[in-house]
Amino acid sequence: MPLSEPVQQRVEALNARYKHHSATAVLEGALKDDQVGEIAMVSSFGAESVALLHLVSVIDNTTPVLFIDTEMLFPETIAYQQELTERLHLKNLRIIRAADSAKRIEDPDGTLHQFNTDACCALRKTIPLQNALEGFDAWITGRKRFQSSTRAALEFFENEDDKRIKINPLAHWDVQDVQDYMNENRLPRHPLVAQGYPSIGCAPCTSPVKEGEDPRAGRWRNSNKTECGIHIVDGKIVRAGAA
Template identity: 60%
Template structure:
């Protein structure tokens, strides 16, 4: 967190921003988040997963130069890496930052690449949470694609939140439902992640992602069979904010 930031505490700013922009739509919230001094400097964090292209497209229509943080865990599907390159090129995003886990830490803590089998939480910490913390240093806020319809604690999500590190977390799509996402992708002729045609509804690391059966929750294919619903990026005060 930028220690010299003159901004007020994140919780106070989030409350004020929610009051001001409560009745705005997703594009307006994103536009204001990128220009409102109460938000500060922002980066968009994207997995380039099943629905990520919606928020990335919105960003490209407002400001293609905003930093986009892409977490390459080094365990992603090859299709995700290809899709990331394709989407970034199509939308002409000029500052996509591909962030990988620290090489020395990987050699120390997961040299054989099987940590996800014995301790998936530790693997997510190594490959996602810690790299994101490093990538967000110097930013006052980060933009996510989370939505209320995804369930759990997300059902009460606001446009603006304070995260555990004192940053503002911006959720422009908070109030969208599944139909809104699909309509936006169709109307704007956006490319879909290739794995969605093969039964993958929510796409993360290859070893921990499986196909979703008809009638299942779309995140049922993440960490199937384990008591785990989040990678750790959206944990606050030690608690997952979903599920």
């Protein structure tokens, strides 16, 4: 089925084809499947990112890896990104940032996150990613069903607004699967995980999580916000930049 076929039709065919496949088989197949097209991986280099980054590096370390530097990340995240890029021999890392002109207009003093987190995420994450994904037919994410109720029915392949395919090879992995993979491959942990950060975003909007809390409870604490806008807007899975 050529790429001229509708995205939804290709997504349905791909999900049927890979329904009972492992994460490795889904990823390996997707990177070679003519129905998918040109692929990039998007990684936050967060708490669990190393598992999928390692999988990609083993299958094809020339796969474009897009890292969104919001310029509000923890210093530990930047250092971790540099460490993993070198250790995993990632050959095509692309660091994505918001345009200086947009920041001067919308967030000249760097305080937008204090009174409008949605606008800040759109400026520093959603729009830069949308621009970076132009020219790609699909992108790989590390999202998993267990992470939140909004991801409970996640499939391996998703239709992103009839424009692009979203690939979630780890959709069916649970917490133990991720930990086992990291242990078996002796992969380094994000340094903040040991300090109580099981989900890591921008420094101003991420706090430690107490025992018994949801792993994402530290993201935008004391607000109704659960997603940065890249994957979810108004409770619906939508294309990047729709916010």
